[in-house]
Amino acid sequence: MISHPNSLSTRPSGAMPRPGGGVVSAGGAETPFVELRSIAKSFGPVEAIKDVSLKLRSGRVHTILGENGAGKSTLMKILAGVHVPTRGEVLLRGEPVTFATPSESQAAGxxxxxxxxxxxxxxxxxxxxxxxxxxxxxxxxxxxxxxxxxxxxxxxxxxxxxxxxxxxxxxxxxxxxxxxxxxxxxDADLVIMDEPTSSLSDRDAEVLFDIVMKLKARGTAVVYISHRMDEIMRISDDISVMRDGQYICTHDKNGTTIGALINLMVGREMSGAYLPRTTALDARRSPLLEVRNLTIEGKFHDISFSVRPGEIFGFFGLIGAGRSDVMNALFGIGRPDGQIVMDGKPLRLRSPENAISAGIAFVTEDRKHEGLVLMHSIAQNVTMASFERKGARFGILDRRFEERETHDAIDRMKIRTAGPHQAVGDLSGGNQQKVVFSKWLSLRPRVLILDEPTRGVDVGAKFEIYRVMRELADAGTAIVLVSSELPEVLAMSDRLAVMREKRLVKEFDTTGLTQETVMSYATGASQA
Structure with missing residues (x-):
């Protein structure tokens, strides 16, 4: 157990009961710290999980893998006392328990x-x-x-x-x-981590991995949920796969591969992690968007770049480099010095409304607080940015427009939902992100800014997002992509800007560009 003053030093081992909370039966076999038996949970007519059975052992890292909407978070909320299962049984140290509140779960470790x-x-x-x-x-x-x-x-x-x-x-x-x-x-004998590295840099992720290893060494059971396959294969002992609310299988990490896990998770073959460009970019076309010497004192300095129609222009940098602040300025948040030019004409962006009127859309890094109204329906969120321009008459929403746009969005983005009037807050994180995309796609933007668009999104949902990005680029949309996942931003971008310490230090054509070269500029090992 983690006890104050919160030291994570290694526990002594060899005692029974185990320091992490496991107990040993008379026959010598260890009883799991937590065992789930045939757990199911329904929300009205929607069955989120059905007949899931798992054993979580002390001193092991157990990864739960599955697409967004597979039921992982719902299952963990049952353990956390947020939800009570519709049926099934939870055993703690071999004894049946029911957690009616989060405080009861916390008291149990x-x-x-x-x-x-x-x-x-x-x-x-x-x-x-x-x-x-x-x-x-x-x-x-x-x-x-x-x-x-x-x-x-x-x-x-x-x-x-x-x-x-x-x-x-x-x-x-x-x-x-x-x-x-x-x-x-x-104090905890079981620590559940739901996408803990989704916003972290590689450096901060290393801090987390060290914490996980210390917890494991102390005999703490760790449940880990992530869509980053490399880190899963690095830190896991056991990997369980869920799909469509059901338990599929559990593998020892050493007995499986990334490809096999992805196929189990999505239930179909994936042709590749990233979608390549299928049409050649016309380098002769004039820039659609130009940024000239953009500066906000203390946030970023002297940022200049351009993006052509149909081009995906990437941004990479370590945390604190200033990438998101630049994106905010492009969307009318803040009052920068310098110029933002579209079609050769300077823009006066004093608010997001100005940016939207100019044809700029922005998928923000924080979908929960900045991208969605969680208590509103999918339909209300999808048409939020577009109904005044396209779906309203005399200030009254055209319900036919709302219905058409929402059904198109659900089909296009493959949003898993009980229907267009389901509250967005009831969707999984990946499906929420698809709703954010749909909100802006209904405006048919000329410039699309994407700040960490696949954060906390599973490989299946990522594939759909990449597909839409390619479709938009092929249709002539200029895309600015910010991503902390270096393989992603290299694979999806035509050109790449590297920021360090609030400045743009290097711009690359991504053809033949290596991760090592990019990181050398992002960390300052190479000087621009």
Whole structure:
């Protein structure tokens, strides 16, 4: 168990019961810390998971693999006490249990780190980490002890963030690290990590992998959910595959391959991780979008580049390099110096409304807070950006337009849903991302900005997003792609800009470009 002051040093081994919570039966066989038997969960008429059985053992990393909508997160929320199963049984150390609330799950030694951040942006890092279990003195929160414990935990985890910092000032990657620290702030015998590296750089991901290995060495059971196949093969002991809400199989990591797992997960052959360009880019065409000496003091400096019709122009850089700030400025967020030019004419972008009117669309990095209204339906979200221009008459929404656009979006993006009026908040993360795409595609944009478009998205959903990107590029849309996944941005981009320390330091044609060359400029090993 992780006990305060939150040291992750290795536990002694060889005792029974095991330090991680497993027990040994009279016959010598270890009882799993948690066993799920024939678990099912329905939401109204929709059966999210059905007859899933798993054994989670102490001291092992058990990966749950599946497409978005396969039921992984629902299954984990049952363990976390968020949902009660419709049928089936949960055994803890061999004894049946029911978690009616998250606090009951936490008291049993289960901690979960969610993919979707649950931080209060108006509070400090320390207040978020210990929310709900703050150190108290005479019934009052002891802020001195709170800050000390947060600092000790962050130092122990190797996270370089000051505990006094308001979460509102942190980047998405830093917030993800705070979410991880929050999940590890409680004593836990089972730690569930749902897409923990989705916003992390390679450097920060290494910090996380080190934490996972320490937890494993202490005898803690770790459930790991990720769509990044390389990291799954690196840290997993056991890999279970789910598809369409059902359990498919479990493999020892050494007894399977990435290709075999992908085929099990999607239920079909995948022809390749990325879709190649099928039509030649006309390099003689004039740029559609030009950015000249764009600067916002303290955020980015002297950014210049151009994008032709039909071109995918990539951006890569380490966390804090300033990529997302540049994208925000292109969408009318902030007041930069310099020029943004479209079709040879300067644009005056003082708001996102100006950018949308100019034909610019923006799939943001944070779909939950900036891309969607989670309580609204798929139909309302899909037509949110376009109904005033295309689907309204005298200020009244044309329901036929809404129905047509929504059904087209569901078919085009292969959104898994019970219907167009299902609340977006009830969809999986990957299907939510498809709704964000659909919202902007209904505008038929001339320039599409994509900031981490496949973050937290499974390989099947990624394939659909790549397909739509290629279709848009073939039709003449200029695409600006920001991605922390270097293989992705290299494979999908025609040209690539590398940012470092708020500046664009190098621009490449991606033909023959290697990851090593890009990283050398992103880290400063090579000078522009």
């Amino acid at each position: 289960i901690s979960i780190i969610y993919q979707e951040l649950s931080l209060a942006t108006n509070l400090s890092v320390a207040e978020n980490i210990f929310a709900g279990h703050e150190p108290r003195r005479f019934g009052i929160v002891d802020f001195k002890a709170l800050m000390r414990r947060a600092r000790d935990l962050l130092d122990d985890l190797g996270i370089d963030i000051h505990p006094h910092t308001p979460v509102a000032r942190l980047s998405m990657a830093q917030r993800q690290l705070v979410e991880i620290a929050k999940g590890l702030s409680r």
